[in-house]
Amino acid sequence: MLFRLKPKHEDGNMEKGIIKEVGKLVPSMMKIAKQMWIDFDKEADVLYISFEKPQHAEDSEMEGNIIMHKRENKLVGLTILHASRFVP
Numbered sequence: 001m002l003f004r005l006k007p008k009h010e011d012g013n014m015e016k017g018i019i020k021e022v023g024k025l026v027p028s029m030m031k032i033a034k035q036m037w038i039d040f041d042k043e044a045d046v047l048y049i050s051f052e053k054p055q056h057a058e059d060s061e062m063e064g065n066i067i068m069h070k071r072e073n074k075l076v077g078l079t080i081l082h083a084s085r086f087v088p
Helices: 015-033
Strands: 037-041 046-050 059-063 066-071 074-081
Touching: none
Parallel strands: none
Antiparallel strands: 037 046, 046 074, 059 066, 066 074
């Protein structure tokens, strides 16, 4: 699931807005993995999500704009190309 953080809460407070948006993601994030690392390269418009560090994938499969990185048939990471296209 990709998301866009609304920079400000209704009262104009940026921190409250971010906390509210991240709070909405917690249930989904907990179902996906115990740990994850997320990096976004704004210039390249690529979102990297790793479920293990180091990732050390043995195989990768591309489906649309998403590259799935696997090791021993286990998903260890995702690379999402053109990530901003996923944002409504």
